[in-house]
Amino acid sequence: MCDANRVTEILKILCACDGVAGYEDEVRQAIENLAAPHADQMMTDALGNLLVFKKGRQHREKPLAVCAHMDEVGFMVREITEKGMLKFLTVGSIDPRVMIGRKLRVGPKKLPGVISLKAIHLTTPKERAVAPSAGSLYIDIGARSRAEAEQYVQIGDPCYFDSPFEEFGNGRIKSKAIDDRIGCAVMVALLEEELPYDTWFVFATNEEIGGNRGALVAANRLQPGHFLVIEGTTACDVPDVPAHGHSCTQEKGCVVSILDKGSVYSRPLINQITAKADAEGIRWQYRRSANGFTDARALHIAAAGARGMGIATPTRYIHCAVNVVCKCDIESVLQMARLFVKECHDNA
Numbered sequence: 100m101c102d103a104n105r106v107t108e109i110l111k112i113l114c115a116c117d118g119v120a121g122y123e124d125e126v127r128q129a130i131e132n133l134a135a136p137h138a139d140q141m142m143t144d145a146l147g148n149l150l151v152f153k154k155g156r157q158h159r160e161k162p163l164a165v166c167a168h169m170d171e172v173g174f175m176v177r178e179i180t181e182k183g184m185l186k187f188l189t190v191g192s193i194d195p196r197v198m199i200g201r202k203l204r205v206g207p208k209k210l211p212g213v214i215s216l217k218a219i220h221l222t223t224p225k226e227r228a229v230a231p232s233a234g235s236l237y238i239d240i241g242a243r244s245r246a247e248a249e250q251y252v253q254i255g256d257p258c259y260f261d262s263p264f265e266e267f268g269n270g271r272i273k274s275k276a277i278d279d280r281i282g283c284a285v286m287v288a289l290l291e292e293e294l295p296y297d298t299w300f301v302f303a304t305n306e307e308i309g310g311n312r313g314a315l316v317a318a319n320r321l322q323p324g325h326f327l328v329i330e331g332t333t334a335c336d337v338p339d340v341p342a343h344g345h346s347c348t349q350e351k352g353c354v355v356s357i358l359d360k361g362s363v364y365s366r367p368l369i370n371q372i373t374a375k376a377d378a379e380g381i382r383w384q385y386r387r388s389a390n391g392f393t394d395a396r397a398l399h400i401a402a403a404g405a406r407g408m409g410i411a412t413p414t415r416y417i418h419c420a421v422n423v424v425c426k427c428d429i430e431s432v433l434q435m436a437r438l439f440v441k442e443c444h445d446n447a
Contacts, residue, residue, distance in 0.1 A: 100437075101288040103430035107272065109133060109287050110264070110429075113280040117204060117259040119173035119190040120308045123147055126169040130283060130302050137290045148317045149302040155294035155440075161324025163443060164299045164405075165289070165436065166314055166394050167282025168306035171275065172418050174203070174238070174258035179249060183242030185212070187233070187258060191307030195233045197419045205240055206256035212240040260420040270426040277422035279306070281412045282329035285433050295441045299323065303394055311361075314394035318401030325368070326398040326407035327439045329432065331422065332356075332386060334413035346390075347413040349424075352382025352431035356409040361392025362399055365406040368443065372408060372435070375442055382431045386411070408443075410435050 112133070118126035127149045131141065140152040149169070172191030179185055185205070198214045205212040216236055219227065238258060242248035262275035286300045299321055304313035318326075336348040347354045355373060356364055376383055395409050412432050415423040 100292055101433065103426045103433065105291070106284050106288050106429050106433055107266070107426060109284040110272070110277070110280055113283055114264045114274040114276050117209070117257070118170055119175070119257045119259065120170040120305045122257045123169040123304050126280070126283070127302065130169070130287060133287045134290050134300075144316055144320065146313050146316045147304040148313045150317060150321070151290060151300040151302070153290055153294055153298055153300070155296040155298060157296050157444075159297045159324075159444065162299050162321050163296065163440065164301050164318065164321050164323040164326045164398065165286055165329065165440065166301040166303055166317070166326060166398060167286055167329045168279045168303045168313065168394055169283060170304055170307050171259070171278070171280070172307050173260065176206070176238075176252055176254050176256045176258065178254065179245050179252065180237070181245050183240070183244045183248040185238035185240065185248065185252060187236075187238055189233055190257070191418065193418055195236065196230050198233065198236060199231070201420045202261040203238060204259045204261045205238060206252045206258070208251055210240050210251055211261070212238045212258065215239045262421045271423055272426065273421050273423045275420060275422065277424055278331035278414055278417050279329075281331050281414070281424060281429065281432075285329050285429070285436050288433060289436060289440065292437070296444055298440055306394055311394045311397035315397035315401055318398045318405070322402040323398065323405045325443045326395070326405050327436060327443070328393050328395040328398065328407065328409045329436055330393050330409065330411040331414035331417060331424065332411035333388075333417050334415045337415065346388040347384055347386055347411075349413045349415065350427055351384045351413070352428060353384070353435040354386045354411040354413055355383055356386045356411070359389050359392050359409070361396025362407075362409065364395070364408055368406055368408050372439055372442060375438055376435060379434075379438065381434045381438065383435060408439060
């Protein structure tokens with residue numbers, strides 16, 4: 100069976116890929132390469148979702164779908180100035196306070212760039228008193244004019260955080276795009292194992308821009324009876340956040356959601372799986388907030404509806420240039436996902 104070390108190897112490959120919403124091709128190709136030796140069927144739909152089927156030892160009457168999204172937060176060029184600077188839109192929710200000075204890869208040529216703002220020496224006291232808006236920032240690619248910039252970049256080009264994958268500290272990993280390449284990596288690891296039941300794996304597009312478009316199209320195609328969504332979710336166990344404000348905590352295991360702004364998860368299913376997890380010594384914790392939503396919002400109401408569960412790896416600095424996860428939590432998420440595939444069958 101795979102373990103956290105194998106998931107880490109896969110995660111390193113996937114985090115090196117770039118893929119904001121609508122531009123997930125590079126991520127999808129990497130997953131196809133990893134999944135192909137273990138898949139019984141693979142298909143890509145009109146929205147770019149990758150659907151992978153693996154036969155298990157037993158057949159399911161109603162499909163089970165395990166889902167994670169391939170896209171990451173990032174940027175898109177909206178204007179090129181006379182001086183060759185790039186104005187941009189955010190693709191997904193990103194706090195402007197974490198953007199300034201960040202290195203980027205820009206456009207299809209992956210040009211080096213940096214998100215910039217006029218120096219503090221040039222600002223007024225009023226300007227220094229407030230956080231800058233995204234509209235006041237720009238991307239510098241070293242061009243001297245619009246004509247020069249247009250040789251390399253055009254309006255609509257995607258831009259990606261340039262934050263390399265590194266292991267550091269006591270069993271921690273930092274990289275861009277861990278949300279939700281971690282879910283994708285766990286799913287690839289499961290594909291490498293022998294499964295007890297037939298299972299569909301949905302690598303979805305377009306999650307970070309809201310609406311869960313990719314997952315909705317995939318769910319309407321598969322019409323699953325049950326689903327599992329695997330995510331990265333906000334770990335707030337950092338300075339200046341009181342304990343009662345911690346949505347989840349690193350080193351305490353897999354995060355299990357009860358509800359969020361898009362879904363109320365199946366409580367009987369949660370009770371069944373977590374009771375089995377307790378019996379098998381799998382570490383898990385409840386998600387103690389209801390903010391945000393995941394692809395579960397689409398999966399549980401598509402077609403005739405489905406019962407499902409959402410699990411996640413506690414992730415620090417989510418929707419930023421660098422996310423941080425702990426390998427011991429990755430192990431717990433892999434174990435919980437494996438348990439779900441085993442225990443969630445037609446009679447569950």
